[in-house]
Structure formats: C-alpha cells, structure tokens
Amino acid sequence: MINLDDPKKLVQLRDQAHQVAMNMLRPISRKYDAAEHAYPKELDLLAAMIDGIAESGASSGAGAAGVRRDDEEPKPGVRNGTNLASVMSIAEMCWGDVGLLLSLPRQGLGNSAIASVADAEQQERFAGLWASMAITEPGTGSDSANIRTTARLDGDEYVINGEKIYVTSGERCDAVVVWATLDRSLGRAAIKSFVVMKGTPGMEVERLEHKLGIRSSDTAAIRFVDCRVPRENLLGSPEVDTSQGFAGAMATFDNTRPLVAAMAIGCARASLDLTRDLLERAGVTIDYDRPAQVQSAAAATYLRMEADWESARLLMLQAAWMADNGKPNSLEASMAKAKAGRVGSDITLSCVELCGSIGYGEGELLEKWARDSKILDIFEGTQQIQQLIVARRVLGLTSAELK
C-alpha cells in the first residue's frame, strides 16, 4: 500500500514553517505588496533563525539553498532528505507569502545553482552567500540556449559582457550566478555559470521592474561591461563537452522546478483555506462525503479545485523525493512545475471568482494571491516549455526534433 502521509521526521519542520508563515509573513504581506521595492527588514530576524538551524546541522529547508543533488552513490533504503524537506517547508512559507519567501536572505535560486553544480571547494568558498540567478536576457527567455552574454578567458580571469533582465533578488543579493557562453559557435555546451560578487567593477544594477505580483521581491536588470571574475568562479567544469550538451547547466532546474511547484502549492492552499472559510460564513457547506454533482455549484467547484491541488502536490513530492534518492527526475520536475503552475493560477483566480466582491477587494488577500501565483507558471520555464520538455521525454525526442 502507498503511504501518502507526510514523513514523520519532517512533520515538525512543516509545522514550524506554517507557524512562521502565519506569525511572521502574513502580518507584513499587504504592507510590502503596497511598498514595492522596499526591503522587508523583518526578514533579517527570520533569516538569522534559519541560518542558526542550518549551522546546528539540521536542514533548514526554508528556501532554494537547501536543495542539492549528491554525487555519491545513493545509500540503500529510502531517503526523505533536503529536497523533500525544502518543498514541504516552502509550500508552508508560501501559504504565508510567496514574494517574502523569495526575498529571504541567503535562500536564492543562485544558491540552488551553487548547490547543484559547484565542486566541494566552491561549495565551501560560497557558503553563506545570498546568490541570485541571471539567465534571462532582453532577446532570450525560454530559449536559454541562445544567450548572448559572453565570458572570455584572459589570464586568470573571465571577462563577462552582456545584459541580464528579470533577476530575482538581483539588487539585494551578495552575488549573482550568471549564465554566459565561452564560445557561441560551440552552441549550448559552451554555456557555463559564473559566480559574480556584488560590487565587482563592470557589474551594475540598471533598474528594478514594477510587477503584477510578488511585489515585495526585487527584480533587477543588470549590465556587465568588461566585468572580470576569477577563473575559479566558473561553476563546475570549464571543459566544453559537446557530447554532454546543456546537461550541466540544466541540472539546476531539476532541483529548482519542484521548489517553484511548492510555491504554487502553498499560495493555492492559502486561497483554498480562506475561500472555504468565506463560503462557510456565507452558508455554503462543502461535504466531503457526498458526490460533487449533488452539491451546490460553489461547493462542487471547490471540491474540483481541491482534487486538482492534491494531484499537483503529489507530483511535487514525487519530483523532490526522486532527487533525494538519486533518481533522474527531469521529467517529473517538469510535470510537477507544469501542473502546479497551472493549477495554482487557476485556483487562486477561481477563488476570487467564488468570493465575488470580497475576493476582488483589498480587504482580503485573495486578489493578491491571484496576482502572486501567475509568475509561478512563468519563471523557471513557462507552462508551454514544461509541456514541451514532458513531451520530448515521453516521446524520446530531442530538442532539435520537437521545438
């Protein structure tokens, strides 16, 4: 029999994350939605607590920094490790607020890139940094193999030139993990990632974007002009292995896509919980013991949304669990991201609809969650791109064969 309960050893972490979300994130959620680009200083205390937990040896699981893919042979038996811990606690934190979770110091997506691709020496050297991730460029979004930012080796340094846009935490972070090509003529295999410390001459934050949702999270455009970084800041191997293609750089996504799925799961759960309360207050009862089609239209819609939410959540758990157990999970990571991104947006907007004017007004957070959830179906690969990846994997086709 399949046991679908949360693993016992992670229940305390999950419950703590829920408490933090309720007591530390929810109370400041609206404040920083309104004060776009203001740094939520209340997060410093929370980040220090998370650092303390990580230093004590327990996995913090609060952000992208926790996830990793171990090179070692998986040990016998089943592991419920950092990836599962991260998705479970991120979902709870995003029940509190997605934008604030994305603003947590030292928990950026660049941290996940470092954890996924860096060697042991680099892991140690970059420990404790807050790292953002810069892939997207003015002419390149979904087609990340086409990036134009270049990295040229000159003595003991790489010289980086190019422009990156929509970098989450790009202004607040300590370092940016920048994707750049060593040689465009060699195609995607020549794309490598480089850790560029903030303050490095030649790197400049040009502007912050105004956005529909996750407004407490800063999103920066960054220009690199003859920006010199030590050669040992290239993550992973500097060799251009055309037989391996894009695999090294893409490995990060197998770890981060389940995290974005978790964000969507958490935000959608928040909408479902509040909507159930509001419906009950309006006299609509949701009965789990009777078929949906014999209940009111609102109750039937609610039950359908919850079933969709549950299936997305199970895909998220599966993808993270596979990463913990050393199983290739590219297919499952994309399935989880596609399903959770789509369902998350559908649910949060349907909750606004079900609650009518209360859903649309700023007196409740439902309208905010509908705005916040949309990005989760866009960044780290859009809905359409996830479906493309799933189709390629299922049909056994390459990216050249199915575009």
Ligand SMILES: Cc1cc2nc3c(=O)[nH]c(=O)nc-3n(C[C@H](O)[C@H](O)[C@H](O)COP(=O)(O)OP(=O)(O)OC[C@H]3O[C@@H](n4cnc5c(N)ncnc54)[C@H](O)[C@@H]3O)c2cc1C
């Ligand atoms: C708030 C925010 C934060 C972000 N944070 C980061 C970050 O930290 N780091 C970073 O590098 N980037 C970040 N991004 C960028 C994000 O990853 C890109 O927006 C995303 O990859 C889509 O790229 P694009 O916007 O250029 O859209 P495009 O790639 O131009 O796509 C436009 C539309 O066409 C569809 N489409 C594209 N190709 C295909 C295809 N082959 N088949 C079918 N449909 C297709 C897409 O699904 C989409 O609907 C962020 C974006 C936002 C809005």
